Amino acid sequence: MAVKYYVILNDHAGAGRAKAVWPAIEEQLNQRNVTFELGRSQYAGHSILLAHQFAKNHASDPANWVVLAVGGDGTLHQVLNGLNDAHLTTPIPVAYLPVGSGNDFARGLKMANSWRPALNQILDCTAANWLTIGQYRDTIKQSSSVFTNNVGIGLDAAIVAAANSSRLKVFLNRIHMGKLAYLFSFINVVYNQQGFPLTVHVNGHRDIYSKAFLVTVSNHPYFGGGINILPPASVSDANLDLIVVEKPNLFKMIGIALMIALGRHLKMKSVHHYHAAKIHLIAPSIEYGQIDGEELGGKYWDAYFEITQYPFWIDPTI
Numbered sequence: 001m002a003v004k005y006y007v008i009l010n011d012h013a014g015a016g017r018a019k020a021v022w023p024a025i026e027e028q029l030n031q032r033n034v035t036f037e038l039g040r041s042q043y044a045g046h047s048i049l050l051a052h053q054f055a056k057n058h059a060s061d062p063a064n065w066v067v068l069a070v071g072g073d074g075t076l077h078q079v080l081n082g083l084n085d086a087h088l089t090t091p092i093p094v095a096y097l098p099v100g101s102g103n104d105f106a107r108g109l110k111m112a113n114s115w116r117p118a119l120n121q122i123l124d125c126t127a128a129n130w131l132t133i134g135q136y137r138d139t140i141k142q143s144s145s146v147f148t149n150n151v152g153i154g155l156d157a158a159i160v161a162a163a164n165s166s167r168l169k170v171f172l173n174r175i176h177m178g179k180l181a182y183l184f185s186f187i188n189v190v191y192n193q194q195g196f197p198l199t200v201h202v203n204g205h206r207d208i209y210s211k212a213f214l215v216t217v218s219n220h221p222y223f224g225g226g227i228n229i230l231p232p233a234s235v236s237d238a239n240l241d242l243i244v245v246e247k248p249n250l251f252k253m254i255g256i257a258l259m260i261a262l263g264r265h266l267k268m269k270s271v272h273h274y275h276a277a278k279i280h281l282i283a284p285s286i287e288y289g290q291i292d293g294e295e296l297g298g299k300y301w302d303a304y305f306e307i308t309q310y311p312f313w314i315d316p317t318i
């Protein structure tokens with residue numbers, strides 16, 4: 001029996017690109033006689049509720065449905081968390097059509113980056129594919145969520161926060177140059193971000209850093225719209241990867257940026273890489289956080305990162 005789709009559309013993803021391409025996506029779905037219902041995200045965070053309610057309402061027939069997130073990594077993050085928090089005995093598979101700005105999960109999964117071939121990888125999929133995702137547990141706030149891409153503390157999170165609050169971003173998005181907002185925020189934040197104390201517990205081993213700068217736990221190599229920050233990470237691997245970069249001076253920072261471009265930064269002295277199924281991080285100062293590009297705000301950190309699995313309705317081999 002053909003599956004039916006509940007489409008959760010974020011018109012705002014990709015600075016409005018999702019809204020612009022939706023009529024063509026809808027036409028394609030109709031041409032292929034796909035049965036679907038549409039839920040439009042009406043406000044920031046609404047996709048979590050839409051997915052959660054849908055899962056609760058279809059707890060008795062989960063096998064007939066796929067929930068399709070149409071947007072960027074943030075939309076997928078929200079949809080996945082809404083579904084996962086419903087705790088169905090048989091979870092409803094999730095699919096993702098990358099029409100956001102960064103689309104890092106599509107890159108990490110090696111699925112098509114443009115929506116037409118990506119839609120075929122979803123519609124021609126014949127069975128759910130259980131993928132490793134990350135689980136983030138905040139012991140201070142007593143909260144937990146899952147992530148497809150990464151959780152960042154420090155530099156990357158401060159860049160996300162600065163770019164989102166920048167008035168310049170609104171203007172640059174309007175003229176379809178939203179990525180420049182991240183570049184300007186990057187330059188600004190890199191100057192202002194201080195090193196902070198961090199304790200890493202991995203595999204019974206403890207490392208203490210007095211001046212951590214960039215701290216990212218990742219499920220695949222990419223962040224920030226295609227930066228290959230953790231080349232060895234993989235969605236098909238039952239582990240997470242952690243990078244800790246110690247606060248560099250300007251000269252070293254340029255060196256690290258060059259080495260990232262060459263994919264050789266993990267060998268540098270001030271760059272530390274961990275590969276494990278369970279990671280515990282403690283940062284006793286208020287630091288910005290981001291999860292799949294969504295802001296977590298500034299807070300103290302005592303968090304566990306583990307792996308879990310969720311069914312995805314995408315076949316990247318098509």
Ligand SMILES: Nc1ncnc2c1ncn2[C@@H]1O[C@H](COP(=O)(O)OP(=O)(O)OP(=O)(O)O)[C@@H](O)[C@H]1O
Pocket residue numbers: 010011012013014015041042043044045046071072073074075076099100101102103104292293294
């Ligand atoms: N109706 C809405 N009004 C304003 N913001 C919304 C609305 N619906 C969703 N959002 C917000 O849009 C944000 C961005 O979505 P998303 O991350 O999918 O796109 P993106 O940032 O362009 O892509 P990427 O994360 O891949 O770079 C999310 O944080 C989401 O909460």
